[in-house]
Every structure is written in structure tokens, then in C-alpha cells.
Amino acid sequence: MKKSLMILALSFGMVSSGACSDNRMHSHGVYMLVDTSGTYAHEMGKAAKIVNYLLATLNPGDSLAVAKVESRSFTEKDIVAKVTFDKRPSQATSQKRVFKDKIHTFAKEIKGSAYTDITGGLIQGAEYLNETKSGIKTIVIFSDMQEELGKGTIRDFPISLDGFRVVALNVTKLGTDNADPRLYLDRLARWEARVRKAGATEWVVVNDLEHNLESILTTR
Amino acid sequence: MTNWNSWLFWPDHVALSVLVLALIAMVFLYAARKPMHGIIHSTCTLMSHSLRFVSRWLFLAADQMGLRNQSVLLAHGQESEAVTIEREFERVGNILRKDMQEFPALQRKMLEEATRMEDEYRKCGVVPPPPPEWVTALESVAQIKSGGDIPRKLLEDISKSIQKIHDKTIAEFRRSYEGRHKILHAMQPSWRTVEKLMGEMDKKMVTLQTNAKQIDVHIGKFEGIRAKENKTEHALTMSSFVHLAISSLVMVIALGGAFINYKLIALPMSEMVGASDYLMSNLKTSDVAALVIILMEASMGLFLLESLRITQLFPRIASMDDRMRRRLMIASLAFLTILAAIESSLALMRDMLVADKASLMRDLASIAPAPSDGLLTRIPMIGQMIMGFVLPFALAFVAIPFESMIHSMRTVVGVCLVQGMRGLGVTLRFLGLLFKRLAKVFEMAYDITIVVPLMVERWVLTMRTGPSVEMEEPAFSKQRRAA
Numbered sequence: 001m002k003k004s005l006m007i008l009a010l011s012f013g014m015v016s017s018g019a020c021s022d023n024r025m026h027s028h029g030v031y032m033l034v035d036t037s038g039t040y041a042h043e044m045g046k047a048a049k050i051v052n053y054l055l056a057t058l059n060p061g062d063s064l065a066v067a068k069v070e071s072r073s074f075t076e077k078d079i080v081a082k083v084t085f086d087k088r089p090s091q092a093t094s095q096k097r098v099f100k101d102k103i104h105t106f107a108k109e110i111k112g113s114a115y116t117d118i119t120g121g122l123i124q125g126a127e128y129l130n131e132t133k134s135g136i137k138t139i140v141i142f143s144d145m146q147e148e149l150g151k152g153t154i155r156d157f158p159i160s161l162d163g164f165r166v167v168a169l170n171v172t173k174l175g176t177d178n179a180d181p182r183l184y185l186d187r188l189a190r191w192e193a194r195v196r197k198a199g200a201t202e203w204v205v206v207n208d209l210e211h212n213l214e215s216i217l218t219t220r
Numbered sequence: 221m222t223n224w225n226s227w228l229f230w231p232d233h234v235a236l237s238v239l240v241l242a243l244i245a246m247v248f249l250y251a252a253r254k255p256m257h258g259i260i261h262s263t264c265t266l267m268s269h270s271l272r273f274v275s276r277w278l279f280l281a282a283d284q285m286g287l288r289n290q291s292v293l294l295a296h297g298q299e300s301e302a303v304t305i306e307r308e309f310e311r312v313g314n315i316l317r318k319d320m321q322e323f324p325a326l327q328r329k330m331l332e333e334a335t336r337m338e339d340e341y342r343k344c345g346v347v348p349p350p351p352p353e354w355v356t357a358l359e360s361v362a363q364i365k366s367g368g369d370i371p372r373k374l375l376e377d378i379s380k381s382i383q384k385i386h387d388k389t390i391a392e393f394r395r396s397y398e399g400r401h402k403i404l405h406a407m408q409p410s411w412r413t414v415e416k417l418m419g420e421m422d423k424k425m426v427t428l429q430t431n432a433k434q435i436d437v438h439i440g441k442f443e444g445i446r447a448k449e450n451k452t453e454h455a456l457t458m459s460s461f462v463h464l465a466i467s468s469l470v471m472v473i474a475l476g477g478a479f480i481n482y483k484l485i486a487l488p489m490s491e492m493v494g495a496s497d498y499l500m501s502n503l504k505t506s507d508v509a510a511l512v513i514i515l516m517e518a519s520m521g522l523f524l525l526e527s528l529r530i531t532q533l534f535p536r537i538a539s540m541d542d543r544m545r546r547r548l549m550i551a552s553l554a555f556l557t558i559l560a561a562i563e564s565s566l567a568l569m570r571d572m573l574v575a576d577k578a579s580l581m582r583d584l585a586s587i588a589p590a591p592s593d594g595l596l597t598r599i600p601m602i603g604q605m606i607m608g609f610v611l612p613f614a615l616a617f618v619a620i621p622f623e624s625m626i627h628s629m630r631t632v633v634g635v636c637l638v639q640g641m642r643g644l645g646v647t648l649r650f651l652g653l654l655f656k657r658l659a660k661v662f663e664m665a666y667d668i669t670i671v672v673p674l675m676v677e678r679w680v681l682t683m684r685t686g687p688s689v690e691m692e693e694p695a696f697s698k699q700r701r702a703a
Contacts, residue, residue, distance in 0.1 A: 026498050052584040061496020087494030089487070089573055093580050100584060 028217065029063040029134025030054055031125035033118065034080075035143030036068045041112040046170060046209060047142050051103045053213050054140075060085050060092040063132040066103060067121060069143060070113040071150045074120035080106045084132060118147045119155035122195075126161055138165040140216060144172045145191055162199035167216050169206050249666070250673035257663050264659030271652035278645035282638045289634035290453060294445050296627065297456045301442045308435045312428065319424050330417055333410045340407045460631035463624050470621035478514055481563070481611045484604060486510040488569040514615070517559050521616020523552040531623040560612040567608030571601040 032054070034047045051066055058064055065082035067073070081102040085092040122139060129137040139161070145168055149155055168191065177184035192203045206212050228237035249256070444452030490506035497505035526537040527549035537548065667674060 027496055056581055056584050059495060060490070061494070087496050088491050089495050090491060090576060092495075093576050096580055097583065 025135035027061045027063065027132075027134045028058060028136045028138070029129040029132045030058065030065070030138045030140060030217070031129050032064075032066045032140040032142065033069050033073070033121040033125060034066060035116060035118075035141075036070060036110055037113045037116040037148070040144065040172075041110055043142070043170065043172075044107045044110050048103055048107050050140070050142065050169060050209070050213070050216070052100065054216070055096045055100060057217055058085065060087050060089050063129070063134055064099065065125070065128055066106075067124065068106075068110075068113075069116055069118055069121045069141075071115035071117060072120055072153055073117040074124050076124070078121070078124065079128070082128070115150040115153070116143065116146060116148045117150075117153060117155065118143060118145065119159065120153075122161065122166075123159055126159070126164060129164070136165070137163060138167060138217065140167045140169055142169045144174060145187055146174060159194075159198045161195055164195075164198075164200045165202040165204070166195045166200045167204045167206060169216070170209060171205055171207060246670050246673060250670045250677075253666070253670060256666055260662045260666065261659050264655045264662070268652040268655040268659075271648045271655065275645045275648035275652060278641045278648065282641035282645065285634065285641070286638045289631065289638065290448070292634070293453065293456050293460070293631050294448060296631075297452070298442065298445045301438055301445060305435060305438045305442060308431060308438060312431045312435070315424065315428055315431065326417060326421070330414060333414050337407055337410050337414075340403050340410075457631060457635060460628040460635075463628035464632050467621035467625035467628065471618065471625060474615065474618040474621070477611060477614060478518075480607070481514050481517075481615065482507075482510050484570060484608055484611075485513060485563055485566045487573055488566040489513075491569060491573065513559065513563065517556065517563075517612040517615050518618055520552045520556040520559065521612070522619040522622070524549060524556060524616055525619040527552060531619045533619070533623050533626070556612060556616060560609045563612055564605045564608040567604040568601065571604055 032047075032051065034044070036044075054064055061084075063082070063084040065079055067079045070078055081099050083095050083099050085095055118141060121141070125139045126137075129139070147155075168188070171188065173181075173184055177187075188205060195203055204215055206215050225231045227241065228234060229240055230237050441452060441455075445456075486507055489510045490504070493505045493509050495504070495506060499505050499508050522531070522533070523537070525531045526534050527540075527545050529538060529545075532538050537545065540548065
């Protein structure tokens with residue numbers, strides 16, 4: 001009798017310890033960078049739709065942050081809204097409503113920036129997601145991936161994106177790309193090489209926002 | 221290629237090298253013939269004996285297991301038949317106690333009816349008509365010797381009187397018969413009552429007779445079990461198979477119910493224990509919590525049925541004194557009701573969560589909310605709540621097929637195991653036989669590779685000893701064929 005009780009207690013302990021260590025491993029952390037430079041400021045409607053998709057798809061316990069890409073993006077001030085959803089579904093639903101309202105307000109009051117610091121945004125996103133201790137970490141970049149750095153902004157150093165998924169969304173072709181498509185392809189290849197060198201597990205490009213949105217969160 | 225070449229004496233003359241190699245190999249194989257035959261023979265004999273030994277052990281074990289299965293099956297069958305007979309006797313006892321109590325009253329009633337009928341019958345006895353007075357008068361007139369008007373007048377008067385009397389008598393007779401008919405008519409309800417009572421008695425007697433026949437059948441089975449008849453054992457085994465099939469079917473249906481139950485409470489449980497908590501890699505805590513609640517409901521149902529003595533999985537509960545058993549019954553019923561109420565409220569919460577999520581989705585998709593009809597939208601919610609309350613009680617009855625499944629599974633698994641062991645025993649025996657014969661086959665196959673030295677050996681022997689060896693060879697071949 002004592003032996004069986006001990007086994008029961010031991011198995012319960014093992015299960016409990018497993019539960020504690022395993023909880024965050026299933027949560028999903030998403031950091032979305034929204035390019036606000038130049039003509040991209042007009043694409044905010046699409047960005048809002050993607051945020052809505054993320055809100056509809058993410059589960060209780062997951063984290064979501066939306067930040068704008070500006071001339072220098074390595075700062076918390078660029079984070080428009082961030083949340084870690086409550087474990088209770090009802091509370092998570094309320095938080096999603098509040099988040100949606102914040103993004104709606106941001107989309108209305110957006111101002112274009114002179115430069116585009118994608119690398120700074122990536123570093124900031126990686127920091128934020130590492131803090132959330134999410135199991136699956138995804139950085140979504142809503143941009144044409146054309147980085148333009150202002151004077152004095154230094155970003156040519158190796159960055160760390162160990163275990164991250166990087167998703168480039170709505171990578172529009174520039175006027176010069178149309179003249180020479182190699183520029184567009186080279187740009188994407190350069191970014192892929194850079195994030196993979198930084199330790200990213202996956203690099204995904206999604207241009208078809210109508211039918212391919214599920215690729216944002218689905219791990220291949 | 222390099223390896224091959226290293227084996228060749230003259231790499232430029234492959235055929236010659238191979239021939240020389242074959243000859244050398246043949247000589248070695250011929251020299252090793254006896255030990256090789258010995259190895260083949262010993263290995264095959266060892267294998268054959270081992271397989272036969274294991275086969276024999278399997279047969280013995282199967283027989284022992286069969287005997288054990290038989291004793292368990294018969295004991296279980298005996299117990300079950302004893303319970304059935306006891307219940308049949310109880311039923312007969314109840315019929316006798318209930319109906320025989322009514323018999324004196326019934327008898328009194330029938331006697332009263334019979335007395336009444338007898339009285340009535342007596343009343344309607346035939347009353348002979350009074351003797352006609354005119355016969356005496358006719359005799360008086362006949363004694364008058366002289367004729368004349370007087371006798372004629374007298375006869376005429378008599379005739380008139382007789383006519384009057386006749387009419388009166390006939391009228392009275394008819395009146396009397398009418399009265400008797402009325403009495404007989406009044407007796408009809410009494411007859412009907414008696415007939416009805418007789419019918420009731422007959423029905424009760426038929427029921428009693430049916431019960432008696434059933435008891436006879438069960439006693440017959442019981443005797444068969446006691447006598448360990450093969451027919452009874454076979455019937456019990458088949459009955460176990462049927463019970464297992466039926467109880468498995470019911471269990472599958474119950475599992476379907478449990479699955480619906482689980483779906484009903486898994487989502488709201490995430491509101492209580494958290495939706496993002498995982499117990500293991502893919503096992504959500506909320507799912508486990510929902511499962512635990514369902515299992516608790518099933519356990520409470522099991523205890524309830526145990527305390528009601530419907531099932532007998534726990535002998536300790538069955539042997540409890542009545543007061544304790546009643547307490548256990550009340551406790552398990554109370555727990556079951558509480559769990560059902562919890563589940564009903566969880567079903568309500570599920571509906572609210574689903575509605576809230578649907579509303580959020582509409583907001584995110586910027587779709588106008590659908591116009592809601594109050595009653596129509598409430599029907600699923602009410603349905604879910606009712607299901608949440610009823611399903612735990614329905615799940616409680618799983619204990620009955622569960623018990624049947626456990627009991628019948630013991631027999632079915634035992635029978636399958638015995639058959640499996642016997643099948644394996646036969647296969648091993650066949651393999652043992654095969655190995656025994658294979659020894660000869662391998663030896664002969666070995667001899668084929670050294671056929672040239674053997675022919676030389678035979679030739680040398682013939683040269684040395686004459687035709688006697690030649691005579692031995694056919695006998696040897698015959699022996700081989702026989703083997």
C-alpha cells in the first residue's frame with residue numbers, strides 16, 4: 001500500500017515538474033515590424049488586416065507586439081502595442097479587443113519616416129521575444145526590405161536571431177526592381193543569408209496576403 | 221575484383237584456376253565429410269528435440285490453462301445460475317405470497333356466487349301445472365246411466381269450465397316461465413363474475429407454471445455445470461463471447477457519449493485551469509481536467525450501482541451492512557448530482573465563451589453582427605445545459621456493461637490463449653519434424669558437392685572387395701528412400 005502510494009506521488013511529481021517546465025514551450029510569440037517610411041505608410045490598411053489575422057489566430061498565453069520601423073528602430077518607443085494574452089480565454093478575448101483598438105488608432109495617426117532601420121527593429125524584436133520566453137518566436141516584417149540608414153546609424157555588425165522564424169510580408173517591388181529584377185531577388189537573398197547567418201531557423205516570404213496568411217504562424 | 225584475383229592461382233587463366241580451386245575444395249570437403257555429417261545431424265537433432273520439447277511444454281501448459289479456465293468458467297457459471305435460480309424462486313415466492321393471500325377471499329367470493337346461483341336455480345325449478353278438474357267431473361258424468369239433456373248440458377258446462385280453466389292454467393304457466401326466465405337472466409352477471417375469477421386464477425397459474433419451467437431450465441443448467449458437462453461448458457464459453465461482444469458494443473456507444481461530454485467541458489475547463497498550461501508535450505491541463513471530471517463521474521456511477529447491488533465488482537461494498545451501503549449510495553448519488561450540476565454550468569460557460577469569440581471574430585473581420593432571435597439562440601444553450609446534466613447519469617450505467625465485459629473477457633482471453641498456445645505447439649512440432657528430415661536433406665546436398673571423390677571411393681571399394689559393395693548400395697538407397 002505504501003509502495004503504491006509512493007509510486008503515485010512520484011508520478012504526480014514528475015507530471016507536475018514536466019508541466020512547469022513545459023508551459024511556455026507551447027506559447028507563440030510574434031513581433032510585427034511595420035514599415036512606415038515613404039509610400040509604405042499608405043499600406044497601413046493591409047498591416048491592420050494582418051494584425052487582425054494574428055489576433056484571431058493566436059491563443060491564450062501567446063504574446064504579440066506591433067512596432068513601427070523608423071529611422072532608428074532599436075527602441076521600445078517604437079512598440080505601438082504589446083500584450084501577452086491571459087491564460088483564461090475570456091480575458092484573452094477582452095485583451096484582443098483592446099489591442100485591435102490600439103492598432104486602429106495607430107493606423108489613423110501614422111506619419112512617414114525618412115529612413116528605414118529594419119535591422120534595429122529586428123534586434124528590438126528579438127529582445128522582446130526573448131523576454132516573453134515563448135516557445136516559438138516569429139518576427140514578421142511588413143516592408144519592402146529596402147533598408148535605408150541615416151547618418152550615424154550603425155547596423156553593419158552580426159546580430160543574433162537564434163531559434164527565430166523571420167517572415168517578410170508584402171515585399172513590394174520598387175521602381176528600380178521593375179527595371180532590373182535582379183535587384184529585388186538579390187535584396188531578398190541578402191536578407192535571407194543575413195537572418196540565417198544570425199541563427200534564424202526559418203525565412204519565409206509571403207506576398208499573397210489573400211491566400212497565404214497561414215504561413216506566418218505555421219512552422220514548416 | 222582484386223579479392224577474386226587474389227584467390228586465383230593463375231589470374232590469366234581464370235577457368236583453370238577455378239577448376240583447381242574446386243578440386244582442392246572438393247578434396248577438403250571429402251576429408252571433412254564425416255564430421256560435417258555429424259554436425260548437420262547433431263544440429264538438426266538438437267533443433268528438432270528442442271522444438272518438440274517446447275511444443276510438448278506448450279501443449280501441457282495449454283491443457284493446464286484450459287483446466288484452470290474451465291474451473292473458473294464453471295465456478296462463475298455456477299454462481300451466476302445460483303443467483304438466477306434464487307431470483308426465480310424469489311419471484312415465485314412473491315407470486316405465491318401475493319396471490320395465495322387473495323385466494324381465501326377469492327374462494328369466499330366464488331362460494332357466495334355459487335350459493336346465490338343455487339338459490340336462483342332452485343327458484344327456477346319447473347312447477348307442474350295443476351291437474352285439470354274436468355277429469356273428475358268427466359268421470360262423474362260418465363257414471364250417469366240415463367242419457368238426455370241433463371248430461372249434454374252438464375257436458376257443455378264442463379266444456380266451458382274446462383276451457384276457462386285451461387286458459388287460466390296456460391296463462392299461469394306462461395307467467396311462471398317468464399318469472400323463471402327473469403331469474404335465469406339475473407344469474408348471468410354471477411356467471412360472468414365466476415368466469416372472470418376463473419380466468420384470473422388461470423392466468424396466475426400459467427405465470428406460476430412459466431416460472432416453474434424457467435426454474436427447471438436453470439436447475440438443468442446448474443446440474444450440467446455441477447456435472448462439468450462439455451455441452452454446458454461450451455454453452456458458457458459461447459455465452460461469454462456473446463456477452464463480450466454486446467458489452468463491447470455498449471461500451472463503444474458509452475465512449476461516444478463520454479467523448480461528447482468531454483467536448484462539452486474541455487473549453488470551459490480552460491477558463492478554470494488555463495488554456496496555455498500543458499501537462500506534457502501535447503497534453504493540455506484543461507483537457508486532462510475535463511477527462512478527470514468525466515472519469516470521476518464514471519467512478520461515482522460505479523459506486524452508486526455497486527451500492528445498489530446492481531453490479532458486484534467490489535466485494536467489499538457488496539458485503540457491507542445495509543446502513544453503510546445506503547450511506548455510500550447517498551454519498552455517491554450526491555457527488556454525481558454535484559458533478560452533473562458543475563458540468564451543466566460548464567456547458568453554459570462554453571456557450572458564453574463561444575459567443576464571445578464569435579463576436580470578436582466579427583469585430584476583427586469588420587462584419588456587422590447577425591440579427592439574433594432570442595429563443596432560437598437560446599435553444600442550443602439550453603440543449604447543452606440539459607446534456608451536461610443528463611450525460612453524467614447516463615454515463616453512470618456504463619458500470620453494468622463494464623462488469624459484464626470484465627467477466628467475459630477473462631474467459632475469452634483464456635480461450636484465445638489456450639488456442640494460441642495449441643496452435644504454436646502444433647507449428648513447433650511441425651518445425652521439429654521438418655528439422656529431423658532436413659538433416660538427411662543437408663547430408664545429401666553436402667554429398668552432391670563431393671560427388672566425384674565419392675564415385676572414386678565407390679570404384680576403389682568395388683575394385684577391392686568385389687560386387688558385395690555394389691549389392692550394399694541399392695539397399696542403402698532403399699533405406700534412404702524409406703527415411
